[in-house]
Amino acid sequence: MPARMSHARATAVVLGCASLALAVSVPAQAAAHHHGKGIERAVLPAGDGWAAAEGSTTGGSTATPDHIYTVTNRAELIAAFEDAGDAPKIIRIAGTIHGNSDVNGTPIGCEEYEQDGYTLENYLAAYDPAVWGTAEVPSGPLEDARVASAKLQAAAVNVNVPSNTTLVGVGNDATIIGASLQVKGVSNVIIRNIAFEDTYDCFPQWDPTDGANGAWNSEYDNLVVYGSTHVWVDHNTFSDGDRPDADQPHYFGQVFQQHDGLFDIVRGADLVTVSWNVLKDHDKTMLIGNSDGAGASDRGKLRVTLHHNLFKDVKERAPRVRFGQVDSYNNHFVATEGAAYGYSYGIGAESKLVAEHNAFSVTRDFDKATILKKWSESSLTADDNYVNGRKTDLIAVHNAGVPAEQLTEGAGWTPELRTKVDHPLVVPVLVALKAGAGKASGR
16 A cells, blocks of 8 residues: 555545646657557447447547657546547557556555545444444435545546547556546547456445345446447456455445446447457446436437457346347356356346357356346347357246246347357357457557
8 A cells, every 4th residue: 555645635636637637748759650550540340330330430540640649647648638639539558557546646545535534434333234224324424524535536536538539558568447437428439458457436335225235335437438429449358456346345244345337338328339358357247228217318329239258257237238239249258166146148128139149158057047137028139159068049048947037039130230250169269369458459
């Protein structure tokens, strides 16, 4: 843990990203090798998923030399985004960027955000069910202090990505730790070749009314696509890094949950392709559509393609789908011995999921009926999927194993935006060789 900074310094670190942007020098370097057709200027290939529909996804591929940036910390990253605005831009991540950091990029601890007497010890004492009870959510001075502390952290952790951006990792070790990239209300964004790790909430809220036994609820995903269009997310790795849920303490009988999702696509987002990524070692992995009540904004949108991704030891939501026309093909799902598992595909309100040509590698005693989970009355297409090397009718297996939650077949549409469909038996090898950060090419 870094040495503790003064409260005044910590406040200056995280309040107001604009002031941070002004405080740093942003390199606008564009050496000759940046001008080629390599990874930095790559665009989404024609026909490669929904992000190739209704136009194209080119990100910052046409950036002029003065809008090419190499950044090494959070302040430089924010400053580059603000300097370029909506002009085409290429932002190169070099090394490791920490979301929870001071102006120089040095990591800071949760205590630097604490406000108005908040400490976890004080919070636990105030809202212990033996003291507070279980009928109401926390309120009062310590809850107010938690909210104020959380607001201070959010100013540091949430980083907004503007339109016409290519955000790309340099080499094979570009990493963003503890920051939540917000692709919100923009268009034409490419994110490639980056390891996203451990976007953690220092100040989860205890809710004794959540479920039968209460729960800790946290904020922040590693990456959020919110109300944006034409987004390509390719060859990245998403995980909880060195802070897996399995290692977290339990308070009030529940895991102290500091993570939300890994990567969510919500609130009317549309025309998104997610390809060749690794998503691993997490609980709530990916939402496509975040609310059953969001039909007014989500119907006709949330068109997302997922292909050649690895979902390894993720408990649920891989993805959970509401409303969207989602094409999920040639993905590899892995559940190893001892890993927590709930389900892979969540079938939600008015979803139109096509899940085809995927491979599942699971333990011998794994219940294949749990690969699909019905949340709402929706149909899906689930053809040509293989479980441990054997072709498996996922819908039939589910309906036989979960008689009370019958699924109907037929999503009502046929995907056309696929560049190549590989046989499911070769998908595990292809994904192992090519998926994840450090493996992107200049397509």
